[in-house]
Amino acid sequence: MAKLLYLVHRLPYPPNKGDKVRSYHLLKHLAARHEVYLATFVDDPEDEAYIPVVRQLCTELHVARLHPGSAKLASLRGLLSGEALTLPYYRDAGLGAWVQDLTRRQALDAVVVFSSSMAQYAPHALPMLVDFVDVDSAKWTDYAQAHAWPMSWLYRREGRRLLDFEARVAARAACSFFVTDREVALFRQLTPGSESRIEALCNGVDAEFFSPSDERASPYAAGELPLVFTGAMDYWPNADAVGWFAAEVLPALRLRWPALKFYIVGRSPTPAVQALASEAVVVTGTVADVRPYLQHAAAVVAPLRLARGIQNKILEAMAMARPVVAAQTCVAAITAEAGSELLAAEDAADYVRQVDALLSEPDRAERVGRAGRDCVIKRYSWSAHLSGIDHHLARSCAAPRLALQAEAA
Structure with a gap:
């Protein structure tokens, strides 16, 4: 059993939108096998009620409150610093301090990052696995094509700057994951010459929860x-x-x-x-x-x-x-x-x-x-797909231990 730092950009519960479905199932998968220390944001007041549910899955939990309006204003600092606006949007001093304190208190084995924006909190001394999910930088570039100036300029800039950051994160990671082989191929195309290890880690569905039932009444009017x-x-x-x-x-x-x-x-x-x-x-x-x-x-x-x-x-x-x-x-x-x-x-x-x-x-x-x-x-099946991260975790966690053993010898 390893001690893992798990960094997620949005509270991974309830699983009521795409990224939260994936981050929640990944949390369940990791928590069933390891001690998980989770740092995350709450950006919706309705999610506050679910913090106890997430806490039950973690050894330790830190939740930072993110207010979208003020976070958008804070993200504009990226225009001065030259970085992607996504990074200051998710920048929180309290969360960063908690991670630093945690690394002093606990002998962590590895960090799992969900969404590239959270890689800014990953301690450099720990092996890192990154779930990019999708190529977010390409999403912003797509938005640019669907909007008029000045938003087209802003979205295109975000696409370029975020891709630069994604490439640096992938180069540092022991392995990076995207949700499909097509996303893997797209990222490789956008980062030519990259030697980064990248794999597909497919989404799943809880087919037991999402299953028809004769006892479930229709919400629709007759004849619709x-x-x-x-x-x-x-x-x-x-x-x-x-x-x-x-x-x-x-x-x-x-x-x-x-x-x-x-x-x-x-x-x-x-x-x-x-x-x-x-x-x-x-x-x-x-x-x-x-x-x-x-x-x-x-x-x-x-x-x-x-x-x-x-x-x-x-x-x-x-x-x-x-x-x-x-x-x-x-x-x-x-x-x-x-x-x-x-x-x-x-x-x-x-x-x-x-x-x-x-x-x-x-x-x-x-x-x-x-x-x-x-x-x-x-x-x-979620379990079948998420098992793809297990051997990377085992290898990443084993490397520092072997290094310590060699140093002690």
Whole structure:
């Protein structure tokens, strides 16, 4: 059993958005095998209630409060220092002091970093493993292409500066992980000549939790044809996706299926998302349990135009045995049989055609849903995927001990 410092940019509970799903399951995986000393941020007051849940998984926990408004102002220091704005956004003196104190009190074996921004706290004396998840720098560059000046300039700058930092972190790490082989290939392409050790550490899904149940009542009115999107609705790619779908796809589907309603299910909808609410669109905001909305949906859509890596929302919907129509780029990141386990679309006409076919052929929709659930059960177990970090941890933790033994001899 090793003593691990785990650095996470957001409290890894509840697992209600993509990064928190992954960081929570990684925490559970590490805590089952090692002593975990966790340092993290809380950036949502609602998450305060879950600190005791996380504390139970840790030997020791330090939580820093992050206020997004003031953190955004603090991030502007990066314009003066020349660094990526993400770094001062997540810079906290108290968290840094706790890490320094911890290293004096405990003989730590290694540090596991979740999200590149937390690498600024990793003690240089410890072997480091980094879960980048996605190539975040590329995300900012993508944002630049979707926005006008001056935001395009700011996002493009952030992409360049963050990539420089990511490259330095990867060079220092014993091993770095991304969620898919495609993200690994992209990072290697963006950092030519890098000798860094990089591997894919795939996402999973808790198929026992996300499973259909006859006891789960429908949240929908009788006679509705619910089409569902799930996700944190203050995340710009999600807000962009539902806005585009409501404008470009939904009207054509409603001509054929007047009972169709588009349900946008997720926390913190932005004003732009709230403005989509109408006779045809329901914006739920936070719900106690997303599973009833998935289980009783006629179909689930994921029309993400800017997305990186494997989307947990797609795996969860598949686990709930619902047919999913997703962006081609999202489907390509998932090991599933396109057309029978997961349906892909590239433009508005594709979405109209795919959803219309599912609504017209309920038996086929059920077959696609069942096949999708079988797919995630076979290929997307969290324990199977996260075990990929174990041998790297064993090797990283063993190296300092061997060095100490040699020095003592």
